[in-house]
Amino acid sequence: MVVCKKCNVKINTAVNKCPLCHNVLEEDPSFGDFKSNVFPYVESSKSNGVWKKILSIVFLTAIVICTIVDLFVNHGITWSIYVDAGVICISASIILGLMRKYSLSGILFYEFIFICIACYIWDRITGMNNWSLDYVIPSLSIIYIVANFVLRLVFKREFLRYIRNMFVASIVGIICLLLYIYKISNIYIISLISCIMGVFTILCMLALDGKRVFNELGKRLHI
């Protein structure tokens, strides 16, 4: 045990500076001897967030270069606004994918929702032939349902863990067919497949264990 003569306090930890006044302790018989420490020494992790920082720099550089080139060539902002928006969307999607607080199925869920919304907004803004509702969103719902079945098989987790993902993807699939029926989208076959997949998924879940599915929904949707 060491005593800081300035603070007049006894220090149990093997340190060479007083934790209170930060003065060097004159006598330090236990220096190097960690026997009396009540906390282990923890080194800081230097690699924290390095990838996020590198990606941010790359994306920011891309945005700045595109904007400058556009300004020099066209004397105004023309095509670069689309490139910048595209870069922002891609970076948002990557950041979402790197979020540690979500599990793999959680990341896939938020990516699915994000890509659907982003594609629809791009489609509206650019006025390009309804491609998001015709192709992208129904295809995504099919891919997403299949991905969840694969995840379930690979990780051998309870199917109830994927209930949110399955239900949302199925409902999106069913909405796709409704959009075709109400003439909002134009491609029949892909909308039909996504709807069949959706209905099939919901029926599968109810057939496997309907009671537990309802219990799980009650839990997740409790008000």
Add this chain to the structure above:
Amino acid sequence: MKKKKWYRLDNTGKIFPPVTNNYDPNVFRISCTLKEEINKELLQKALEKTLIDFPVFNSVLRRGFFWYYIEEVDNIKKVEEEYKVPCDSIHGILYRVVYYKKRISLEVSHCLTDASGATVFMKCLVANYLIFKYDIQNPEEVDNSSTFEKSEDAFKKYYKDFKKHNSGKQKSGYKLKGLEYDDYRLKFIEGEISTSKFIALSKKYNCTATEYLAGLLIKSILLQMTEREKRKPVYLTIPVSLRKEFPTNTTRNFFCAMTVSYKSSGEDTIEEIIESVKKQFELHLQKDNLYRKMSEMIFLENVFICRIVPRAIKDIILRFSFGLTRKVHTMGLSNIGRITIPDCYKDYIEKFSFMTSTDAMHLNTCSFEDKFVFSFSSHFINTEIQKNFIRELISQGIDVTIDTNELEDE
């Protein structure tokens, strides 16, 4: 397959998930230092036995569409030798049990329980460990409540109605600032003093231990403030366990927070500060006021429109309103008081200590027999407040022994 039990978050627990982040993971730790080194296998066995009586602790936080909820899981976390900074983020199961040399530490997320609830769990864990280790014959029971009582939501039990009360707008307070440690790591300074000497000191000022702690802490903060900064009041946020006024055996959250303020008057003698603190304590701790505070907290939760707002939107609103409450927050002070345990275990226990994560600085205290332990947790490299606090205690004739966690940046 076994049906998994799930619980709605209690009223206080609802605020924590949206405001939890790497900077303040809202984790607190209760440690028990024994007289001999810890045996890992026996500690694991004791944990498994304890969890039978506290199934609600073996839960994970889940996201529902409207609310978060907690769900019991089957797998039990393994006890580990400590290798992280205390009160580090908790993922998955909402607690962790770690040990280091002679010390067992229970770290829990605030979504699950408060310090009083976790203390009951910790006492049972330590008792079970000691029974295995020393083969204690006819051990006394630490806790007699049923598993149902332990997991009940006491806020719901006592809530009747709500009467609107205008508490008035509070002026924004002094905020602690300064250079911080990297990677959101916290510096802990744990001090040990004699309980009897400390109580005698409080009595000298004719106040309770918590009132004296609050007064001393305000004095320590004022000492390092500039004259310009002293224009702003100092606010201490102090959690109050509601179990005393509203009896319950729940181990889940059942507390409210009171705010004690002090605006510099120039002299700022300790007597003057304690007098002001005492008056505020008296007012806040009246049963009616505690009930009103509790009702205010529960009222919004019971409004149907608020309940049907999706969780993602609730998160944003709660984060924003929590940010507003932080305008009247300088530092936190938690005193869980005297920890008691049956006599047959006392001989094996050195002391208990209590610490929390924080978004700035927090002082936590508890006592066991004649050992009063206080712990400062702080993000700041500057330790003037801790120094002022401890030097003041020493100047009053109290011997202080401190422990700390070593960080690279020092």
